[in-house]
Amino acid sequence: MNTLLKPSKLLIIVLATLFISACGSTPQGFVPLVKNVVQADNTKIGFVYIAPEDKATTHIYGAGCLLCYGVASALTSSLDTHLESTISVDELLVIKDAVIAGYSELNVELIEVNLTTPITKLKKFKGENGFAEKDFRVLKDKLGLDMLVVLSLDQHGAYRSFNNYVPNGDPQGYIAGTLYTVDLTTNGYIQYLSIADRVQPQGEWDEPTAFPSVTTAYYQSIENVKSLVTKSL
C-alpha cells in the first residue's frame, strides 16, 4: 500500500500552505511619535486628512452568513437612516484640528497638502513592520516635503456586534481609522496609531427616530478620539 503522497500532491499542499500563511501578515503595531525627529530644524512636514468615504452608518460585525447579515441590517435600518440623515463627516473635523493643534504644541507647523494620487494607488513597499505598506518616497520630491502626517478616518457612526442572527450588545458610538507619520526618505513610520473607539450608550438605546443615546455615544467617541490623538502627540 502506498502511504506516501505523490510528489505533485505534496508540492500542491506545500504551495497552498505557503499561500494561505502569507495572508496572515502581522498587523502594524503602535509606534509612539519620535518627537525630536519631527522637531528637527528645517524639516518640512505635510499633512493629509482623509475623511470617511461613506456616510455615518451602523457597522455590523459577527453576522456570519448572508441571511444573518440581512437580518442584522434589518435590525439596524432605522438607526442607519437616522445616522445618515443627521451626522455629517464635518463632525470629525475637530479630530483633524486636534492633530494640527498637537503638532503646533510641538512647535511644528504642518503644511496641508492635497494628494493628486490617492494613497491606495501608490506602489506597494516591501518592508518589515515599522515601514509603510505603500511607497510614500515618491512624494518627497513631488511635494517638497521630508515627512507626511496622515489622518485617515475610515468608518464612523455605530458598531454592533452579532453572533450570527443575535445581537451581542447594543449599537455603540464608533470611529475607526489611523494616524501615522511617514519619513519620506526611508518610508519608515515616525508614528503609527490605530484608532478604533467604541462607546457604550447609556441606558435604553432603541428610541427611534432620534436615537438620543446612540447619538450621544457617537459624539462621546469623537471626544475620545480627539483626546487619544492629542495624548499621542
Next chain:
Amino acid sequence: MYKIILTLFVMSALSACNSTPYRDDYAQHVQLKPTHQMQLSDITIQFEEAEFVELRGLYNHDDAMLGSAIMYDGSAGLAGMLVQIGAHAAMVNSGRDNKLSAQQKQANKNIQLLLDRTGQLPLSTLVNNDSIVVAAAQSGDNTLRIKPIFFSNPKMSRLSLKLVAWLPNTDKKANLKKSPFRYQNMVHIYGLLPESDDSVLLDITADELTESYRHLFNTAIAIVKQDVTGKFKLTDAKAQSFILKQDFRNTVIRGKLAAEDCNYQIVKNLRNWFIAIPKATANASIAETNDIDDKDIAPANPTVCQS
C-alpha cells in the same frame, strides 16, 4: 429535533431566572402641556418608593457579550430554526443582564465604606424649607412625585444625583395605560470634581456629607420646579457637545443650554433630561458650595460671575 428544541427551551427558561439589573435610573420624557403649567407656590412634593437616601456606585453600562460559536440544527425546518434563534437570543439577553447586574453589584461594593457612612439618611431632612413635602394621602394634582437615586464614583470623591420626577395623568378621558403621566422627566446633577485623588467624601465630616446630599437634592428639585412652571425657554439652535470633567475620561453631554448660573450649566440633553454640569473642578471642599434656591437658576443668559 424535538430534543434539541426542548433542551434550548429549558436552557433559555432557566437563564431567565438569573439576577435582574437596575433599570430605574431612566425616564421617558413626557412634556407638560403649556396649559397645564403650574404655579411655583402651588407645587408640593411626594417621595415615591423612597424614604431614605439611596446611594449606588457608578457602574459600567457595557453589557455586550463576547461572540461565541453556535451551530443551529439545519434539519429542524423553518419553525425549528426560529425556535433555535429565539432560544439563542434569550440566552444572550440573559447573559447581558447577568453581566450588567454583576457590574452594578461590584460598583456598590466599591463604595461600601461610603454606603456605611451614609447609613439611613431620611430624605425629608434634606429638603429646603421652600419645598412642601406631603404624604401620599395628601397628594393632589399639583404634587410632584419624585424618586432620587444618588451615585458615587469609585474613588468616593464625587456625588451625583438622578432625580426622576412625574405628575400622574388625572385626565378622566385619558387612556392611562397608554399615557400614565401628565409630565415625566429626569434631572442628573453632578457635584464638583475634587482635584485631589483622595476619597474626599470619607474625609469630610458627617454634617458636610449631609450638606453635599442636600445641595444636589435641592438643586435638582429646583430644576424640576423650573421645568413644570415653564421657566426654561430653549431656542431652536443646533445641539452642541458640553464637556463634563470626570476621573479618567471627560463625558460628552449632547444638548442645548437651558440655563446657566455661576455654579452650573444646565443642559437639556437629546432625551430632554436636564443635566447640571458644575462649572469648575473643586479647589475647596465639596461642602463649601452654596445652597441653590429657585432664584439662582436663571434662564440662559450671559451671567457675570465673580471668580
